Amino acid sequence: MSPVAERVLAVLRDSVSPINAAAVFRRAISVSRLDEDTLEPSELPRLLPALETSLSVFVAPASAKAIVDRLRDGPRSQPRAGTTLPLETDEDLGRARMLARSMAAEESASSYVAQKIATVVSELGRNVLRYAQRGTIEMRVLETPRVVRIVVIDGGPGIPNLPEILAGRHRSKTGMGRGLLGTERLAQRFEIETGASGTRVLAEVAL
Ligand SMILES: Nc1ncnc2c1ncn2[C@@H]1O[C@H](COP(=O)(O)OP(=O)(O)OP(=O)(O)O)[C@@H](O)[C@H]1O
Ligand SMILES: [Mg+2]
Numbered sequence: 001m002s003p004v005a006e007r008v009l010a011v012l013r014d015s016v017s018p019i020n021a022a023a024v025f026r027r028a029i030s031v032s033r034l035d036e037d038t039l040e041p042s043e044l045p046r047l048l049p050a051l052e053t054s055l056s057v058f059v060a061p062a063s064a065k066a067i068v069d070r071l072r073d074g075p076r077s078q079p080r081a082g083t084t085l086p087l088e089t090d091e092d093l094g095r096a097r098m099l100a101r102s103m104a105a106e107e108s109a110s111s112y113v114a115q116k117i118a119t120v121v122s123e124l125g126r127n128v129l130r131y132a133q134r135g136t137i138e139m140r141v142l143e144t145p146r147v148v149r150i151v152v153i154d155g156g157p158g159i160p161n162l163p164e165i166l167a168g169r170h171r172s173k174t175g176m177g178r179g180l181l182g183t184e185r186l187a188q189r190f191e192i193e194t195g196a197s198g199t200r201v202l203a204e205v206a207l
Pocket of ligand 2: 179
C-alpha cells in the first residue's frame, strides 16, 4: 500500500471501525478505478468523491464531508494554531462553548465526545467567571494522541484547598462542588497549577 493510501486509511480509522474503514477504502478505490499500491497525492481528487459516498453509509453526510476535507487539506506537518478567547462575561463563555462545539464537529467527533468537550469548557470557564472574574481559554487539537487540549488561565486568588477538592472532600458553598472532579474524570490528561497569583488548568479530552 502506498504512503498516501496508508494515510487515507488512518484518517478513516479515526472515525469508523478498522473493518469499516477498510471496506470504505476498498470500495472507493475500486469505484474510482485506482490502485492502493500506487496511489499518489495527485490522484486524491479522483478518490475523495467516491470516498465521501461510501463513507456516508457509516457516518452522517456532514461527518463524511468533514473527514474527506481533512484528507483534502493534506497532512498536517505543523500542529494547528489554537484559538484563545477572553473569559469575562457570560457571553464570552457562550462563545467558548460554541467554539468547542464547532471544533468537535470539524474533527468529526461523536456527539458523546462533543458533549465531554463542551462540559469541560463550561465547568472550567464558569469557575473563572465565578472565582477569578476574568481569564482566558485556549483550545487546540493535537494529533498524537488525538485530543482537544483546553487550557484555562486566570489571575484570581488561586485554590488553596486543591488536594481536598480533588479527593472529593470539599463541599461547595456556591455549586455542586463537582466541576473540577467531573472535569478530571472526563479528561485523559488533567493538570492544575494554582497559587496566590492565579490558576492554570489544562485538560485534554480524547477525540
Ligand atoms: N479558577 C479558580 N480560581 C479560584 N478558585 C477556584 C477556581 N476554580 C475553582 N475554585 C475553587 O475550587 C472549588 C471547587 O471548584 P469546582 O468547580 O469543583 O466546584 P464548584 O465550582 O464549587 O461547584 P460546581 O462547579 O459543581 O458548580 C470552588 O468552590 C472554588 O472555591
Ligand atoms: Mg465549578
